[in-house]
Amino acid sequence: MAKRNFLGPHGTVLGLGEFWLLTLAGFALFFGGWSLLAWSGWLPANLLPSPRAVWATLVRLWENPFAGHVYADHLLASLGRFLMGWAIAVAIGIPLGLLMGWYRLLDEIVTPLFDSIRFVAPLAWVPLAALWFGTGIGGPLLIIFVGSFAPCVISAYRGARLVEARLVEAAQTMGASGRQVIQHVLVPGAMPSIISGLRVSAGLGWQSLVGSELIVVGAGLGYLMVQGQGNLATDVVIAGMIGIGVVGFAIDVALRGVEAWFRKRWGQTA
Structure with missing residues (x-):
C-alpha cells in the first residue's frame, strides 16, 4: 500500500504520523483552553460547564431519559430524518442535474427558477414547513431536502457538462440511443463530480437538521438541545452539539471513502 502524505503550511508534505500528532495537538489545545476557561470561574458553571461535566452528562443521558428519550433514541431519530430527507434530495437532484446538463432546453427552463430558490436559506423554510405539515414528519424532511438539494x-450538472463531447459523439456514431448515451457515457463520466457533490450535500443537509427539529417533533438532537435550553441545562445543549458534530464527521468520512474509491476506479488522483 502506498504511503499517504498530507499537505502542511506553504505546501510542505506531512507524514501520517505528523498529521495525527498535529491533529491531536489541536484537540488538546481546544479542550485544554475550554477546561481552563471553565475552571477559571470567569463564567458561571451553568453557562460554561467543564468538559468533564459535559462528559458526565453524556453518560447520564445514555442511561436516563431526557425530554422523553435516552440519548441514543434522540440520535437515531435525527439520523433517520436526515437519511430520509437526503435520500429524497439525491433521488431528485442528481437525475435533474444530469438532464439539465444534457438537454439545453430543460437547462434554460429550470436554471432561472433554480438559481432563485437555492439562495433561500433552509431555515427560512421553517415557518412555511410548519404551516404545510404541522407536527408531521414532512416539515423536517422538507428542511433537510432544501439544504441538500442544490449541491x-x-x-450532477457540472459533471454532465464536463463529459468529453468526443465520447458522446463516438457512442452516437455506434448507434446508441439517447437513453443509452446517458446511461453508459453521461452517468459514468459525471460520477466523480456527483460523488464530490454528495459530500457537500450531506454536510448542508445535516446542518439543516437542527433547524428542521425546531418544528414540533418529539425526539432528535435538535429537540434535545431546545429542551435543554428551556431547562437552562447548558451541559445538555453542548452534549447535543457534540452528537451533531461527531455524527456529521462520521458521515463525511464515509462519503470521503466512497469518493476515494470512485476516483481510484476512474484513475483519478484524490
Whole structure:
C-alpha cells in the first residue's frame, strides 16, 4: 500500500504520523483552553460547564431519559430524518442535474427558477414547513431536502457538462440511443463530480437538521438541545452539539471513502 502524505503550511508534505500528532495537538489545545476557561470561574458553571461535566452528562443521558428519550433514541431519530430527507434530495437532484446538463432546453427552463430558490436559506423554510405539515414528519424532511438539494443538482450538472463531447459523439456514431448515451457515457463520466457533490450535500443537509427539529417533533438532537435550553441545562445543549458534530464527521468520512474509491476506479488522483 502506498504511503499517504498530507499537505502542511506553504505546501510542505506531512507524514501520517505528523498529521495525527498535529491533529491531536489541536484537540488538546481546544479542550485544554475550554477546561481552563471553565475552571477559571470567569463564567458561571451553568453557562460554561467543564468538559468533564459535559462528559458526565453524556453518560447520564445514555442511561436516563431526557425530554422523553435516552440519548441514543434522540440520535437515531435525527439520523433517520436526515437519511430520509437526503435520500429524497439525491433521488431528485442528481437525475435533474444530469438532464439539465444534457438537454439545453430543460437547462434554460429550470436554471432561472433554480438559481432563485437555492439562495433561500433552509431555515427560512421553517415557518412555511410548519404551516404545510404541522407536527408531521414532512416539515423536517422538507428542511433537510432544501439544504441538500442544490449541491446534488449542481454537482450532477457540472459533471454532465464536463463529459468529453468526443465520447458522446463516438457512442452516437455506434448507434446508441439517447437513453443509452446517458446511461453508459453521461452517468459514468459525471460520477466523480456527483460523488464530490454528495459530500457537500450531506454536510448542508445535516446542518439543516437542527433547524428542521425546531418544528414540533418529539425526539432528535435538535429537540434535545431546545429542551435543554428551556431547562437552562447548558451541559445538555453542548452534549447535543457534540452528537451533531461527531455524527456529521462520521458521515463525511464515509462519503470521503466512497469518493476515494470512485476516483481510484476512474484513475483519478484524490
